[in-house]
Amino acid sequence: MEPEDFFGTISGGRVLDVATGDGNFIHFLVDSLKDYTEIIGVDNNKDVAPSFSAAFRKQRNIHFQLMDAHKLDFGDESFDFVCISNSLHHLDPEPVLREMKRVLRPGGFLLVSEMFCDEQTEAQMTHVLLHHWWAAVDTVNGIDHRETYTRQQLLDMVAALGLNDLTTFDLNDLSEDPKSKDFLAQLEVVFESYNQRANGHPELQSRGAELKARAKEVGFHSATTLMAAGRK
Ligand SMILES: C[S@@+](CC[C@H](N)C(=O)[O-])C[C@H]1O[C@@H](n2cnc3c(N)ncnc32)[C@H](O)[C@@H]1O
Numbered sequence: 001m002e003p004e005d006f007f008g009t010i011s012g013g014r015v016l017d018v019a020t021g022d023g024n025f026i027h028f029l030v031d032s033l034k035d036y037t038e039i040i041g042v043d044n045n046k047d048v049a050p051s052f053s054a055a056f057r058k059q060r061n062i063h064f065q066l067m068d069a070h071k072l073d074f075g076d077e078s079f080d081f082v083c084i085s086n087s088l089h090h091l092d093p094e095p096v097l098r099e100m101k102r103v104l105r106p107g108g109f110l111l112v113s114e115m116f117c118d119e120q121t122e123a124q125m126t127h128v129l130l131h132h133w134w135a136a137v138d139t140v141n142g143i144d145h146r147e148t149y150t151r152q153q154l155l156d157m158v159a160a161l162g163l164n165d166l167t168t169f170d171l172n173d174l175s176e177d178p179k180s181k182d183f184l185a186q187l188e189v190v191f192e193s194y195n196q197r198a199n200g201h202p203e204l205q206s207r208g209a210e211l212k213a214r215a216k217e218v219g220f221h222s223a224t225t226l227m228a229a230g231r232k
């Protein structure tokens with residue numbers, strides 16, 4: 001079964017997207033869920049609020065709230081669907097997942113979507129290694145950002161929640177040319193910005209240079225994402 005077929009059968013009801021950023025994952029929810037009544041995105045970074053609001057200005061039932069994912073300011077069992085995308089490696093996963101389960105009603109869906117660092121092709125490993133470099137650069141700049149988890153570590157975190165009817169998907173798209181000149185040119189800009197942020201850390205800058213050479217040599221594909229959803 002494809003994820004669209006699975007999520008297309010689910011009425012989202014009141015939905016919570018934890019660590020929402022500018023709401024990127026909400027676009028997936030809007031496109032995939034059968035329907036929903038309200039979606040709330042929470043994030044602890046106030047700087048993402050304007051881009052979130054701009055993205056959903058036409059949808060009156062999609063809102064942003066400033067909040068720490070480790071201490072959700074919502075009542076027990078107050079959502080029908082609770083999710084988190086590509087953010088567990090920025091957080092302390094155990095308390096965050098516990099909070100997500102607390103605010104979910106019995107029978108509601110909890111969904112974790114996260115890229116993982118193993119079982120990838122060589123071109124996907126460029127993404128994984130780049131991500132680990134970004135995490136190291138963020139860390140020296142005082143931003144919480146860890147390396148991504150293995151697929152099994154993610155499965156273990158979800159298993160510990162004791163959800164029912166667990167369904168998993170491995171999502172990737174290997175159809176693009178991994179050495180696309182356009183894409184490598186875009187990546188160049190990202191290298192430059194992280195390189196500047198690594199000023200004063202020559203070992204991180206040389207790691208960046210090695211990764212730049214790797215991207216040219218073996219190419220780049222986005223790493224596979226695990227989606228795991230189950231009922232409380
Ligand atoms: C890589 S972004 C993912 C954004 C979005 N979920 C997506 O899939 O594109 C990680 C997000 O986690 C947020 N974040 C980090 N620590 C957080 C915390 N303690 N509470 C809430 N959000 C947090 C960051 O501000 C950032 O927007």
